Amino acid sequence: MIVTAVLVLVAAYFLVPVYWVVVAATKSTEDLFTTNGFWFGDLQLWENVRSVFSYDGGIFVRWFANSMLYAGGGALVATYIAAAGGYALAVYDFKGRNTVFGLVLGGVLVPGTATALPLFLMFSEIGLTDTYLSVLLPSFVSPFGFFLCRIYAGAVVPPSLVESARLDGAGELRIFHTFGLRMMVPALVTVFLFQFVGIWNNYFLPLIMLADQELYPITLGLVNWRGQVDRLPEFYELTTGGVLVSIVPLIVLMVVLQRFWRGGLTEGSVKG
Structure with missing residues (x-):
């Protein structure tokens, strides 16, 4: 049980930042500062990704x-x-x-x-x-x-x-x-x-x-x-x-x- 608990903590240490990136990428600039950092706001993932690839001529x-x-x-x-x-x-x-x-x-x-x-x-x-x-x-x-x-x-x-x-x-x-x-x-x-x-x-x-x-x-x-x-x-x-x-x-x-x-x-x- 101790080994399992340690592995869970290590996994969380590495996965929580990835989860935050996924959540943050779905938000607008306003939602980034007005909503919970670890929960989704108004989903606009597609708009953000499209802006990433289209900005400044791609x-x-x-x-x-x-x-x-x-x-x-x-x-x-x-x-x-x-x-x-x-x-x-x-x-x-x-x-x-x-x-x-x-x-x-x-x-x-x-x-x-x-x-x-x-x-x-x-x-x-x-x-x-x-x-x-x-x-x-x-x-x-x-x-x-x-x-x-x-x-x-x-x-x-x-x-x-x-x-x-x-x-x-x-x-x-x-x-x-x-x-x-x-x-x-x-x-x-x-x-x-x-x-x-x-x-x-x-x-x-x-x-x-x-x-x-x-x-x-x-x-x-x-x-x-x-x-x-x-x-x-x-x-x-x-x-x-x-x-x-x-x-x-x-x-x-x-x-x-x-x-x-x-x-x-x-x-x-x-x-x-």
Whole structure:
């Protein structure tokens, strides 16, 4: 009962803010301040969402597409690089392997905000600031993903299988793409999801890298709208509606990818 109670409290801690966003997105600016914050007023969800997508020539659609590019492209490339690096460290025995793994562990401990300013200075020197690449390139590296793939590949990729594939004439890249990636699917899904969510919610890096509003991700665009509410109160409706729309891809991604986790857990129990 104690464990169940703790889990209920933790679930409420995460779900109550989401519930508030859903409720707030259905209200007008007046209702946001005159009605109970956790209960619905006059429902105008459709009007708010329509305003979000139509305001300023549909700039929110551009921000949404930018976020999908940054998060989707960055997470996909980062997952592949982490899988290749983790697989190499797990399967191949070479001099300096432990040193490389130690450097990766050190990278896990470094927060992204600590590297944002050096990246800005470096990118400004080569003329990449205020471009898509200024946000995409840093997203291609995931020390946590590298670490996770190294541990998982060492546990699920048997050396005997790799040796058998070599005896059959398969090259190293073919072995990796045919066997390694398939065996590492649960870890790859985890890395992809963590990287996607991290990039999608990233605010500080785009803030210092981007000046053109057309390149903004959703996070930066919503903060820009939020900063105008004192002058134009209708931006409350735009902001709350935009926040609701912004969490939909994360929910869909979680629902779609969770079956891979269940499959990985089942596979592990059978092997055990």
